[in-house]
Amino acid sequence: MAALVFCGACSPGVSGEPVAELWDPCTIPSDAVAAAGVNAEIVDSGQFDQGNSQWRYCSFRQDWFVLTISSTTTAISEFRGDSRSVNPEDIDIGGRPALSFQQLPGTLDEACHIAYASTAGAIEFAVRNAGDPSTVGDYCAEARRISGALESATPP
Template identity: 25%
Template sequence: MTVLGCGVRVFGLALAGSVVVGCGGGERASGVPQTSVVSVAASPTSVDAEAKVWDPCSLPDSAIGELGLNVGSRKKEVAGVDFSGWKTCSWQDSAKQYTFSVLSSEHTLAESRSRTDFTDFSDTTVGSHTALQLRTTGATHDQGCTLAVEVPDGSVLFRLLNRVSASSPPPPCAEVRRLTDSLAVFLPAD
């Protein structure tokens, strides 16, 4: 029997580890839709990895506000992007001179150091945590600065990016350091 106008639809059930593939819009000559089941291995690592990653949006509003950041500007993504494997949170300062982002993942400081989109590495500490100051390569090099801080299950990146239109932006590395030092008490303990 012939299948008429078959379009494929995929329905995934990540927890069960199965994908159901069926033909929509097409029918067998007998009028019965054709469906088959294909098993694929689920990736428990990605679910488990995000479960143990510290959530930067758990930083208390009172601490954020005391630093001169606009509590109402909080976003759970950076630049409108939700990065898989990362938990992120960002705020604007009250004067709208910069965006302050905090990104948490299982990635290590060594992985940050090996990235080619970072430069100007400088070993440091933040509270009791080993840390690495770095800057991005390219056009935003002078507008931004990042502190990558080691935590038990990976690292947390504190990133400050001055707005191009800012009238009197702060020196990015000094400002990200001030913010990071104040928020370090909320990081997961070693």
């Protein structure tokens, strides 16, 4: 099953020092993913370049949503500045300053993203509809809950 990855900020240009190698989100232990209330079976993973940004991702499906965890060279400021980022909100995830934002709210492709900086680039958790409009929950509540549960499994 292929999973469409929404990147929070796909604009070119990365500020700061380049990241030598992106962290692999699929290295989060499966027991930690399961403890976060998500089916730990990986449904998609990979790496891609978009503009001047590099991305590495791992996706999991849980009932009505798909969770995609990514590491990227995209700066947090670029997520905030992207015109597709709706309702940006500064939040705290596990003691880290983070940014919550939505993409395509009110559509079948709606997604909620949580992004924070790390030593391995930015880390992004995206929760989006798995394709069944009859079983939809609160994407942002799930993204916050899951990113909080898995924050300690990501690079500092």
